[in-house]
Amino acid sequence: MLRIIPARDGGICRIKLPGGVLSATQAHAIADASTLHANGVAELTNRANLQLRGVRSGHEAALSAALLRAGLGPASGLSSADDVRNVMISPAAGRDPHAxxxxxxxxxxxxxxxxxxxxxxxxxxxxxxxxxxGERLARxxxxxxxxxxxxxxxxxxxxxxxxxxxxxxxxxxxxxxxxxxxxxxxxxxxxxxxxxxxxxxxxxxxxxxxxxxxxxxxxxxxxxxxxxxxxxxxxxxxxxxxxxxxxxRHWERQLPADASLRLGAHAQRSEGMWHVGGQPPLGRLDATMLRGLAALAQSHGNGLLHATPWQSVLLPDVATQAVPAVLAQLSALGLACDPAEAITHVIACAGSIGCAKGLADTKSDALRLAERLPAGVDVHLTGCARSCAAAHCAPYTLLAVAPGRYDLYRRDGHPGFGQCVAPQLTIDESAALLARLARSTPHA
CATH class of the missing domain: 3.30.413.10 (Sulfite Reductase Hemoprotein, domain 1)
Structure with missing residues (x-):
């Protein structure tokens, strides 16, 4: 947050959230700061943090100062202390009944x-x-x-x-x-x-x-x-x-994790309380979304938002009677709350619009792919082999090789993205092949 990193679309400001938690007041501050000093969008990351892109030249110090005033920096104010704040927990920690x-x-x-x-x-x-x-909702x-x-x-x-x-x-x-x-x-x-x-x-x-x-x-x-x-x-x-x-030697986790629990409403450990989650398209929250989420957290939750490592948002401590209203308002803000929605199964890096290494506009291509994607198929679009958007190995990866062209990989135990099953595909060709692959290997 105190070191703005240059990129093709302007500076990148990374905001580390302790335990993935953000207060409603801080959400308002980020919305204001991103509008004044960056491109007006906060991106959720795969470490349950936020980043602002498109930071304007000459605005770096003012942006960092605004975020520090909101209590979003390290206690010491030193950039070195900010860099090491990397501890991931479940977004439902302390509330997941399975923990x-x-x-x-x-x-x-x-x-x-x-x-x-x-x-x-x-x-x-x-x-x-x-x-x-030991939570069910865990990355x-x-x-x-x-x-x-x-x-x-x-x-x-x-x-x-x-x-x-x-x-x-x-x-x-x-x-x-x-x-x-x-x-x-x-x-x-x-x-x-x-x-x-x-x-x-x-x-x-x-x-x-x-x-x-x-x-x-x-x-x-x-x-x-x-x-x-x-x-x-x-x-x-x-x-x-x-x-x-x-x-x-043969220890394994007791329960399988279930990423779908980040979406929709699910009962917490305390009777009568729920966490309600939604996912913005490709993890991008504009200022209107941020302010709307902050208002929801204040009116129906505990005033806190929990970022998730699936690039979604969780509102904890919602009373049973408020759940329908919160779900409706999340949908109205443009967040997907149902794991059946294809956009919740697609992730993409910044692509050629924001990164000099990107070979394709992955964000735009991902939105097009989601319109054609069969149900339940998880796909990762990456503009280069660095795989910045996914720390895990996705079931399917589209690796850009040219604008609008991708090699399709399927996870199968091979290193890296897995096995390349088809090269040089357009988005339409990718969607058609993914549909065929999903039918032949439904659990892939």
Whole structure:
């Protein structure tokens, strides 16, 4: 947020939201600031943050100042502290009735830890932590540098952890294991919740102690050091024993995650309370949408909005009697609230309009594709091979090769996007082929 990054369509300002949470007052401030200093649109990201694009030349300092006044920056005000605020939790943390533990207090502790140790400023801005409380509404297929997942134990809930990957999905998930980074460690050991901050601190110092100058992610360190060696080094920073737990070799998450729970209305843990979610087209919220969401949160919720890593928005703590009105108003604002709507299954990067590396206008092409897409087919459009819009491996990926032309990939266990099933397709050709593929492989 304090370092505006240049791009083809102007500057990019990234706003990190603690736990993905944004107050209604802050939403109004972002709407005002984006209108005055940028292109008037706030984009939801796959890390449950926001970014403003099209920041006007000469407006950078004024934009950052406006966002700081709204309380959207790091406590210290230093850009280095802002960069490391990367902890992902469920957007329904503390409210999901399936959760084993409320991760919001631990998330706050970890964010304080990351910002309070000056040494952690050396971490890459992409270095990230996942804190999974066992919720059904959870994005657990994004590889993280350190992941921790709640698991029942004899003495109560404990956190199983691993490096450079993600929690192993429940076995009934037909895509179990496919999205987790193959360079990750799997489950290594487990600690009680009270030891999580100390464990994370030790692992981060271990990374900084041992990583080469060009190693920015935990997977880079694991390419040169065995996981057991990292645990032994981390032990230097801990006053409790840390070693690989062989009993966790085949550990997996208890429940499969269900991304569709981000949309529509779903009961919370507290009786009579619901969270209601909607997804703006391609994750883009204009100022009118932002202000409308803020008003809804104030009138029918608790004054807070929760960004999700699926580029959607959740309004928590909505009373039963208010649910129909909230759903109607979300739809009126232009947000899709039903997972049957094709636009909720399409993601796209900035494309050639906003990025010099983009080979096609992916945003416009994605909207056209959504009009022709068969039900239930998840597609990722990317303007180049960097895959900025998707940290996970999508079932289908359209990789731009020229304006309006894409190679179609299908996830099938191959590295990267999977197997290329057809080259040089137009959007219409892509839609037709996706329909045929969906009929032949309905669970792809």
């Amino acid at each position: 084993l533990i409320d991760t919001t207090p631990l998330c706050a502790e970890l964010l304080t830890l990351l910002q309070s140790d000056a040494r952690f400023a050396a971490l890459s801005p992409k270095f990230a932590l996942l804190l999974d409380g 657990v297929d994004h590889p993280h540098d350190v992941w921790l997942a709640a698991s029942p134990g004899e003495a109560g809930v404990r956190f199983v952890f691993g490096l450079a990957g993600c929690p192993e999905p429940a076995s009934e998930n037909p895509n179990a294991g496919e999205d987790c980074d193959t360079h990750g460690t799997g489950a290594l050991a487990a600690v009680p919740p009270s030891q999580v901050p100390a464990l994370v601190r030790a692992l981060l110092h271990t990374f900084l102690d041992l990583a080469a100058a060009d190693a920015t992610r935990m997977r880079d360190l694991l390419a040169t050091h065995a996981a057991d060696a990292l645990l032994q080094h981390a032990q230097r920073y801990l006053d409790f024993p840390l070693a690989r737990d062989a009993s966790l």
